[in-house]
Amino acid sequence: MDVILSLPIVSYFAAPMLTSWSTSLNLLFFYMTWTTLVLSHSPLKIELVGTLAVRIVFWLVPSLFFLLFDTLVPSLAESIKLYGSASIPRRNASSLARQVLLAIINLALFTALQAAISVFATSLLHRPLFKTSTTLPLPWQIVKHIATLYTAREVLTYYLHRHILHSRGPVARLHVQYAHTCKAAAPYALMLYADHPLPLMFNRLLPIYLPSLVVRPHLLTYFLFMLLTTIEETLSMSGYSIIPGIIMGGITRRTAAHYASRARGNYGAWGLLDWIHGTSVGKNIVKDVRDEAEKHQVKERGVKAANDTGSLMQDGIDNLKKSRKGRKKRSDSS
Structure with a gap:
């Protein structure tokens, strides 16, 4: 029973449900548990x-x-x-x-x-x-x-x-x-x-x-x-x-x-x-993968995700251009 409870797989999946540790602390806990298990069994x-x-x-x-x-x-x-x-x-x-x-x-x-x-x-x-x-x-x-x-x-x-x-x-x-x-x-x-x-x-x-x-x-x-x-x-x-x-x-x-x-x-x-x-x-x-993909609207979701990503990139480029124009106007006025 002590081996089962000390299995890192169990502790790794249980840790997020029991605590609010960050991912890095979970990985550290996982490594420490595995190391202890290897050295003791x-x-x-x-x-x-x-x-x-x-x-x-x-x-x-x-x-x-x-x-x-x-x-x-x-x-x-x-x-x-x-x-x-x-x-x-x-x-x-x-x-x-x-x-x-x-x-x-x-x-x-x-x-x-x-x-x-x-x-x-x-x-x-x-x-x-x-x-x-x-x-x-x-x-x-x-x-x-x-x-x-x-x-x-x-x-x-x-x-x-x-x-x-x-x-x-x-x-x-x-x-x-x-x-x-x-x-x-x-x-x-x-x-x-x-x-x-x-x-x-x-x-x-x-x-x-x-x-x-x-x-x-x-x-x-x-x-x-x-x-x-x-x-x-x-x-x-x-x-x-x-x-x-x-x-x-x-x-x-x-x-x-x-x-x-x-x-x-x-x-x-x-x-x-x-x-x-x-x-x-x-x-x-x-056929099964094709039908399931159509049922879950994978193509539409992929197009939407691509469009959303493109919009975000375009917004970022526009904001970058605006900031450059603003800096240029300030430098010209000075």
């Missing part, structure tokens, strides 16, 4: 507890809340669910309890597997798997590593999902049996980890963890990548039609279409490779 402990904390806070807790909402207020939930009442979880207490237990067991198994891989890699490399130092990663380095990890994740997710989880092998049969019910509807967030451990490893663990093993970013960058992907996966599996954002709303609809179509397509996380390979179900990513 082993890199392996920080990695495992931090990863587990991210998954609990940003997947398990929200998914249980969504599940309660869907089952306790189904009439309200179905109005904001993709595919309506068909997407409401079955109100069977024993079935839902088994599903919750399976998801928690999978979370524990993945944490244990990650621990084994990290211990083996550390002993082989004679240094921690991720860069765990008091020096914080540079912003450009974070952006570069996150972009690389996301690209690798999209590639692995698409090809593993399409050619292993939806082929004719034993892993595919387990995935269909556990993850795809007979009901053609959108999923709910608890189903993110409610799958057989073997197909779940190909679907959720390897596309995120394997690229991280190759890139070996700073541990803070890995935590950020874990946080972003966990939030994305939780929202995309929620099945809600009110998910905000031009990109995130489309990901949620494509995930729902994947389950509703009984896995006829939409195998990638973002839908880019589905568009390239022609395996999109419903709107592909290009």
Whole structure:
């Protein structure tokens, strides 16, 4: 518990809500917390507890809340669910309890597997798997590593999902049996980890963890990548039609279409490779982004912002000319 509470990610996001410190003081507090954590705990402990904390806070807790909402207020939930009442979880207490237990067991198994891989890699490399130092990663380095990890994740997710989880092998049969019910509807967030451990490893663990093993970013960058992907996966599996954002709303609809179509397509996380390979179900990513941009009036807002910026620049130039003319008149009169 002391490791979770001392995680700099938690303290960094909590500080603005609890205090009125400036940004510089928040960064200083973030650095001091991270330094204390690195000096007082082993890199392996920080990695495992931090990863587990991210998954609990940003997947398990929200998914249980969504599940309660869907089952306790189904009439309200179905109005904001993709595919309506068909997407409401079955109100069977024993079935839902088994599903919750399976998801928690999978979370524990993945944490244990990650621990084994990290211990083996550390002993082989004679240094921690991720860069765990008091020096914080540079912003450009974070952006570069996150972009690389996301690209690798999209590639692995698409090809593993399409050619292993939806082929004719034993892993595919387990995935269909556990993850795809007979009901053609959108999923709910608890189903993110409610799958057989073997197909779940190909679907959720390897596309995120394997690229991280190759890139070996700073541990803070890995935590950020874990946080972003966990939030994305939780929202995309929620099945809600009110998910905000031009990109995130489309990901949620494509995930729902994947389950509703009984896995006829939409195998990638973002839908880019589905568009390239022609395996999109419903709107592909290009049409979806275009429609969402039109709905949110992105073009009009961009033109308005450009016009406002141009007006400000013109006003500044006019004021500068006026001040120069005033100085010139004063110098001529003197």
